[in-house]
Amino acid sequence: MKDAxxxxxxxxxxxRYEIRARVFKALAHPTRLFIVDQLSGGxxxxxxINEMIDADMSTISKxxxxxxxxxxxxxxxxxxxxxxxxxxxxxxxxxxxxxxAARTLAESIRL
Amino acid sequence: MKDAxxxxxxxxxxxRYEIRARVFKALAHPTRLFIVDQLSGGxxxxxxINEMIDADMSTISKxxxxxxxxxxxxxxxxxxxxxxxxxxxxxxxxxxxxxxAARTLAESIRL
DNA sequence: ACAGGTATTGGCTTAATGGCCAAATGAAAG
DNA sequence: CTTTCATTTGGCCATTAAGCCAATACCTGT
Numbered sequence: 001m002k003d004a005x006x007x008x009x010x011x012x013x014x015x016r017y018e019i020r021a022r023v024f025k026a027l028a029h030p031t032r033l034f035i036v037d038q039l040s041g042g043x044x045x046x047x048x049i050n051e052m053i054d055a056d057m058s059t060i061s062k063x064x065x066x067x068x069x070x071x072x073x074x075x076x077x078x079x080x081x082x083x084x085x086x087x088x089x090x091x092x093x094x095x096x097x098x099x100x101a102a103r104t105l106a107e108s109i110r111l
Numbered sequence: 112m113k114d115a116x117x118x119x120x121x122x123x124x125x126x127r128y129e130i131r132a133r134v135f136k137a138l139a140h141p142t143r144l145f146i147v148d149q150l151s152g153g154x155x156x157x158x159x160i161n162e163m164i165d166a167d168m169s170t171i172s173k174x175x176x177x178x179x180x181x182x183x184x185x186x187x188x189x190x191x192x193x194x195x196x197x198x199x200x201x202x203x204x205x206x207x208x209x210x211x212a213a214r215t216l217a218e219s220i221r222l
Numbered sequence: 223a224c225a226g227g228t229a230t231t232g233g234c235t236t237a238a239t240g241g242c243c244a245a246a247t248g249a250a251a252g
Numbered sequence: 253c254t255t256t257c258a259t260t261t262g263g264c265c266a267t268t269a270a271g272c273c274a275a276t277a278c279c280t281g282t
Contacts, residue, residue, distance in 0.1 A: 009145045009164045017141035017148075025139035029240085030128035033135070034120045037128075046259065053120045056242055061260055063240090080249050080258055140270085157229060167272055172230055174270095191228055191279045 026070030031055070032063050036086065039073060043085035137181030142166070143174050147197065150184060154196035 009017070027033060035049060046064065050057050064084055067073045074087045120128070138144060146160060157175065161168050175195055178184045185198045 006159065006163050007149060009142065013145075014141060017144045020144050021139050021141045024135050024144075028132050028136035028139045030125060030132045031120065031240095033128045033131050034124075038118060048117065050258095052117050055240095057259070058243080058261080059241055065260080066239095077249085077259090082259060142270095158227095161229095168229070169231080169273080170271055176230080177269095188229090188278085191226095193229060 023070050023072070026066050026072055029063065029066075031060075032067055035060075035063060035067065035084075036072065039084060039086045043083045045081045045083050047081065049084070134181050134183070137177050137183055140174065140177075142171075143178055146171075146174060146178065146195075147183065150195060150197045154194045156192045156194050158192065160195070 027036065031053060034053070038044060038049065038052065046057070046061065049064075050060055053060060064073065064075070067084075068075060071087060073084045075082050075084045077083075138147065142164060145164070149155060149160065149163065157168070157172065160175075161171055164171055175184065175186070178195075179186060182198060184195050186193050186195045188194075
């Protein structure tokens with residue numbers, strides 16, 4: 001055998017990485033991380049989220065739609081209001097780990 | 112007490128979320144996720160990484176610099192080559208969890 | 223000092239993102 | 253059924269990101 005057949009980023013695995021990247025991308029914004037953080041305490045109505053953040057409601061709505069498209073939150077309309085909740089268990093290891101990861105990395109930057 | 116003093120995304124905690132967001136942003140690209148994945152097997156020279164990915168070396172160099180600025184990888188030059196490695200333990204819970212998180216979320220999208 | 227290969231940086235173009243405003247949708251109350 | 257309140261969508265502009273090419277920097281051996 002001549003060479004060790006290096007792993008390659010080609011068509012066969014590119015799709016896999018693109019899907020993962022989409023999740024990270026959805027979380028790659030301070031406002032969206034804040035929203036996710038608040039939702040970890042339980043579902044919230046858009047109007048409540050709106051009160052927490054100093055931005056146009058349309059902006060917030062778009063952030064929520066990014067999170068929804070990434071599969072991170074789900075929404076359901078009850079009466080005139082729309083409520084959002086995490087689709088992943090905030091107490092489970094999943095999200096805690098991502099937060100932990102982000103926090104640890106953030107600390108390590110300050111060298 | 113009139114209102115429950117909703118948590119707010121203001122100057123006092125915005126910086127915290129911005130730093131976290133930077134980490135997620137650095138991972139929010141398929142090529143960079145691939146690189147991180149390869150580095151989890153041990154350090155690699157830029158030239159090796161370059162062989163794995165069909166893109167200009169300057170492009171890869173910029174991806175590496177994004178990862179470095181986010182504190183995810185570190186580089187050191189030995190001889191004519193530059194070697195990159197993860198600054199976080201790939202076997203530890205940290206990165207495994209982030210990968211696990213991304214994978215689980217990715218699966219949950221396919222409903 | 224020069225020639226070789228290796229890696230980073232600057233410049234440029236194109237595409238994607240974030241934000242606000244204004245218009246549209248949808249439920250519910252009058 | 254019209255008004256109103258809550259949310260989403262479309263349009264537009266400014267900012268940032270990705271990619272390639274060319275140019276520069278950095279080693280190493282001659």
